[in-house]
Amino acid sequence: MKKSLLLYLFLLAILMNVFTYMFYSREVKFGEERYEKTTKKLRDSISLVTTQLTEADYFSLAHNENAQNYFDNSATGGKFIAYEKLIPVVTEKLMDLNSSPTGNPYTGQDMIDGKKFIINKVKVLNHRWIIADYSNGEIWGEVLLKYFVNDDESIAFEVNQSLLYQK
Template identity: 80%
Template sequence: MKKSLMLYLFLLAILMNIFTYMFYSREVKFEKERYEKTTKRLRDSIGLVSSKLAESNYFTLENNENAQNYFDKSASGGKVILYEKLIPIVTEKLLDLNTNPNGNPYTGQDKIGPNKFIINKVKVLNHRWIIADFSNGEIWGEVLLKYFVNDNESIDFEVNQSLLYQK
């Protein structure tokens, strides 16, 4: 009886080891497949986000080689303007005008009520155009501006069109 009990326990231990080995080997395979699926999904998501970002940045000075070449005046004997340095300068000059007591004059809107219109966000589209978002805290709008870089490196702005959104 003692020998048969030991035989049964030995067979049971072997069966338990086989089942444990099969369980863990399939678990590893399952986890590996799940990891591969998740990695593929994440790569697809990253690719989608990258393509959407590239598409949204299509109309920017950073990605428009023709607009960048406009500032390369070395062929005509003029001074070369680096667009990487120009974008923050243009943005800063436009935002500095927010300190005007009547609001930023390049919003294209007069002061309505007690609050003045100030520009919140600026995007330089190319060598000539800027789009900006403005508000007075209650009313929001957007403006399309022309900008000119003069020979003395001063920057002039001109309102092309402005619109206000309804409340």
């Protein structure tokens, strides 16, 4: 009786070890497969976002080499203007005009109901064009501006077209 009990316990221990081994080996394999699927999905997502960002930045001074070359007047005796420094300067100059009591004059809109229009967001498209988003808190719009860098390095703006969205 004692021998058969030890034999049963021995077989039970072997079965427990086999089942434990199978469980943990499959758990590791399952974890690796899940990791590979997640990694592939994340790489695809990163690739998609990178493509979308590239498409969104197509019209941007930072990615337009022809527009960047426009500011390289050093061959004709002019000054070289770095576009990396120009973009923040142009944006800052345009945003500084928001402090006017009648609103930013380059929105192309007058005050409505005593609320002034101010520019919220600016994107420098190339060496000549800017697109900007503006609002007065209730009404939103967009404006297409021309900008010029003068010889004295001052910046001049000109409203080309302004669009006001309906409420």
